[in-house]
Each structure stands twice: as C-alpha cells, then as structure tokens.
Amino acid sequence: MKHQTIGLFAQPLTRINVNVNGVAEFFDSVIKVDGGKSNQDRHVGDSGLVHYHNDANVFRLYDQLADLESEILKGANFVYRDVMNCDSELGITNAWLNECAVGSSQFMHNHCNAVLCGTVYIRTDENTFIQFQNPFGISETVCNLSDLANTERDNPYGYHFHFPQVTVNVGNGVCLFWPSYLKHGYSGNTTPGRLSLSFNLMPRSFAGMYNPYFSS
Numbered sequence: 001m002k003h004q005t006i007g008l009f010a011q012p013l014t015r016i017n018v019n020v021n022g023v024a025e026f027f028d029s030v031i032k033v034d035g036g037k038s039n040q041d042r043h044v045g046d047s048g049l050v051h052y053h054n055d056a057n058v059f060r061l062y063d064q065l066a067d068l069e070s071e072i073l074k075g076a077n078f079v080y081r082d083v084m085n086c087d088s089e090l091g092i093t094n095a096w097l098n099e100c101a102v103g104s105s106q107f108m109h110n111h112c113n114a115v116l117c118g119t120v121y122i123r124t125d126e127n128t129f130i131q132f133q134n135p136f137g138i139s140e141t142v143c144n145l146s147d148l149a150n151t152e153r154d155n156p157y158g159y160h161f162h163f164p165q166v167t168v169n170v171g172n173g174v175c176l177f178w179p180s181y182l183k184h185g186y187s188g189n190t191t192p193g194r195l196s197l198s199f200n201l202m203p204r205s206f207a208g209m210y211n212p213y214f215s216s
Helices: 023-034 063-083
Strands: 014-017 042-044 050-052 090-100 106-109 116-123 129-133 165-169 174-179 184-186 194-203
Touching (some): 023 063, 023 090, 023 116, 023 194, 063 090, 063 116, 090 116
Antiparallel strands (some): 014 174, 042 050, 050 090, 090 194
C-alpha cells in the first residue's frame, strides 16, 4: 500500500566511516602492553571484556592516535550540529579501548556523563554487532491488548518501531554515534580479539548561564 510514515521522536544512530589502518597493530604492540601495567589502566569486567584506560582519554596518552581523534571529532560535531540540531561544539572527555574474547559480553548500559557517545570498530568480522534498547519501552498497547506486535516477523519496510531491542552489524572503520542515554551492549561475542574504541563527548561551552565544561 502506498503510504508515508513519519518516525516521531526518532533516536538518531549515525554511522560514519573512519580510517583505522594500523590502529589494531598499535594496540597490540603498545597500548595493550602499556595499558596492562596496572589495574588502574586495565580493567577486566565480570564478563571477560577488558577495558584499557577506562578512566582516561587515550588521545591524550598516545599522539599516534591524533588522526583518529580528528576524524571522530569531525564526525561527532556533524552529528550533534547537523543531525541533532544543537549549536555547541563538542569535545572528547574520555576515550578508552575495549578488547573482547570469544564468549564474552558487554552488559546493557548507558552513559550519564555525556551528551553524545560512540564507538569506532577496529577489529571485527562478519558476526560483529552491537545492540540498542528502545528507550521508551514496549507496551502491551502497541497494537492492542489482544494482538501484540510480532517481533519475530521482519517488517517489509524495514521499520523497527515495535522492537524492544535492535541489533546493528558493524565492520572495521565503522564509527557509530548515538545520544548517551540510549542503552547499548552485546552478548555472546564470536569475534576473536574483538577490538573497539569508545568515547564520550560534552559541549565545550553551554548556552546560557553555564560555565564552559572544558578549560581553555
């Protein structure tokens, strides 16, 4: 049937490709060694996912990642200003690397210390994915009390309004940006040595009476 559907209050997940050539090799030879020196630099989660420099900003620690930082910032400010229609310039507050073994997971979570966050994927395969939860919840009144939305059937138009959770496949060099309140994670990783770099962003200055977040 010919029709038009408007996604009211849609949550923007934006994909931008960046150059990650050599980053995996740099991680293996430098960051993994340097970041494994102390528990402060290397955090092993309950699921076996390992974070490197989880409480720091790897772009301040390794000048070799400057080009990647520049690409991420360019993409982030495009998303924040042109996609989300905000005016402030964003800066990266913290950035860290995540290495995940086969069988490990990242529990569903969101980031309360950012306005925008994201992940760039560095070592993936055809099975690498991330999942996002619907922030509004799925009510029994989506259709009506006797006929709930069928989440097992693919929508012929590719709509995902009725899903409580959506899976997004990713590959090397894919950089995803999303509003920080969206819950995200994954389970049952099958990618050997899955490697990604995650980051948080805040405005460099706020409109109105608020002081700049970043010092000059």
